[in-house]
Amino acid sequence: MSELAALGGTPIRSAPYPAWPHYDDSERDGLLRVLESRNWWSSQGVEVRAFEQEWAAFTGAPHAVAMTNGTHTLEAALLATGIGAGDEVIVPDWSFFATIGAVLAVNAVPVIVDVDPRTGTMDPALAEAAITGRTRAILVVHVCGSVADMDAITALAQRHGLRVIEDCAHAHGSTWHGVHAGLLGDAGSFSFQASKLMTAGEGGAVITRHDDVAALLASYVSCGRDPGTWYYRHFRLGENWRMTEWQGAVLRCQLARFPQQQANRAAHADLLNAELARIPGVTPQGRLPGCDSQGNYCYVVMVDPDEFGASRDHVRTALLAEGIPLTTSYPPLHALELFSDPAGLAPRIKDRSALPDYARQSFPVTERLAATSLWFTTSVLNGTDEDALDVVRAMEKVHRLRGQLAEVDAVAY
Numbered sequence: 001m002s003e004l005a006a007l008g009g010t011p012i013r014s015a016p017y018p019a020w021p022h023y024d025d026s027e028r029d030g031l032l033r034v035l036e037s038r039n040w041w042s043s044q045g046v047e048v049r050a051f052e053q054e055w056a057a058f059t060g061a062p063h064a065v066a067m068t069n070g071t072h073t074l075e076a077a078l079l080a081t082g083i084g085a086g087d088e089v090i091v092p093d094w095s096f097f098a099t100i101g102a103v104l105a106v107n108a109v110p111v112i113v114d115v116d117p118r119t120g121t122m123d124p125a126l127a128e129a130a131i132t133g134r135t136r137a138i139l140v141v142h143v144c145g146s147v148a149d150m151d152a153i154t155a156l157a158q159r160h161g162l163r164v165i166e167d168c169a170h171a172h173g174s175t176w177h178g179v180h181a182g183l184l185g186d187a188g189s190f191s192f193q194a195s196k197l198m199t200a201g202e203g204g205a206v207i208t209r210h211d212d213v214a215a216l217l218a219s220y221v222s223c224g225r226d227p228g229t230w231y232y233r234h235f236r237l238g239e240n241w242r243m244t245e246w247q248g249a250v251l252r253c254q255l256a257r258f259p260q261q262q263a264n265r266a267a268h269a270d271l272l273n274a275e276l277a278r279i280p281g282v283t284p285q286g287r288l289p290g291c292d293s294q295g296n297y298c299y300v301v302m303v304d305p306d307e308f309g310a311s312r313d314h315v316r317t318a319l320l321a322e323g324i325p326l327t328t329s330y331p332p333l334h335a336l337e338l339f340s341d342p343a344g345l346a347p348r349i350k351d352r353s354a355l356p357d358y359a360r361q362s363f364p365v366t367e368r369l370a371a372t373s374l375w376f377t378t379s380v381l382n383g384t385d386e387d388a389l390d391v392v393r394a395m396e397k398v399h400r401l402r403g404q405l406a407e408v409d410a411v412a413y
């Protein structure tokens with residue numbers, strides 16, 4: 001162990017982590033049940049309706065509406081809360097493309113704000129400072145399940161008469177003072193894409209406390225229809241964002257397995273939070289006191305390039321060689337090519353001046369987090385204690401041998 005695996009030494013770990021996604025005979029039976037029923041379409045089937053009820057029961061939501069994916073759910077959540085053309089929506093800089101793409105897709109104007117350095121979630125003071133006479137909503141993201149400061153955000157939304165939408169794509173199983181993420185604001189959007197904590201390959205759902213928002217969601221996902229009326233009446237400009245019965249059947253199984261998986265992940269995340277914090281230059285992602293349960297989409301730590309004497313990409317490449325699976329941080333939203341490329345918004349947005357000039361704004365915290373964070377895939381939490389502790393062993397080794405990092409051929413994106 002005197003050499004980093006990236007330089008030919010013996011890796012800390014050669015066994016794979018538990019494969020993702022998990023499945024068993026229940027998914028197989030569910031898919032066959034749909035096949036043989038010939039009801040593959042949710043409008044005539046039972047699986048999606050049952051999944052909606054089961055997801056609502058699990059989260060404690062009065063209403064859940066299943067959809068195609070976690071991008072359409074954001075669009076639907078915005079439309080169903082009355083957000084559209086010309087409305088300013090405040091979004092955090094540290095998120096996946098869909099968070100800002102959905103705002104643009106409904107013709108609204110994304111106003112980007114920087115994030116809290118400990119949690120990586122929207123900084124409520126910066127959100128308040130960004131409010132103008134045209135602001136209509138705040139779209140928060142619970143990054144890797146660490147719930148944003150929802151006390152502050154809902155309070156300021158109330159003061160200014162704004163809607164709050166929660167992007168819960170990372171937050172299955174996350175709670176804030178015991179309330180499931182997605183029920184703190186006006187609508188909560190979940191993704192069931194392949195990397196997420198429950199998956200049917202693609203899929204999404206919105207939960208809400210409000211009857212009127214739920215009725216609009218049900219209409220927007222199905223071509224602007226209203227339940228109980230003739231099929232060819234279209235009351236509003238909706239889309240076809242309906243989930244298929246295949247997805248519904250699989251997600252019912254994924255949900256049944258979720259609580260036990262989540263308890264295992266949470267125990268391992270707590271273990272890693274304690275153990276990794278002992279290594280100089282390593283800081284696990286923070287969690288606010290109100291976040292009493294965290295669904296760990298990925299497990300995130302920040303590394304200090306000064307302490308390691310090398311970039312985050314050197315550390316990441318070294319850890320990968322030690323047998324630890326990692327994915328990569330999103331780049332800051334303000335830095336996406338679609339905003340700097342003159343053709344990036346065409347043909348949807350012809351008047352670029354209708355949007356803020358993000359290139360002239362400054363988001364130092366997100367830039368630092370995007371450049372210094374390591375995103376371990378959730379599989380490192382899905383095994384045994386020893387599996388999780390291999391992350392600590394690999395990080396200790398890379399820290400101890402940090403003098404060798406400069407020689408590692410670092411993969412940067």
Ligand SMILES: *Cc1c(COP(=O)(O)O)cnc(C)c1O
Pocket residue numbers: 069070071072095096098099141167169170191192193202203204
């Ligand atoms: C995955 C993800 C989405 C959207 O998910 P899709 O289901 O892939 O459309 C939205 N926001 C965040 C933060 C995500 O990670």
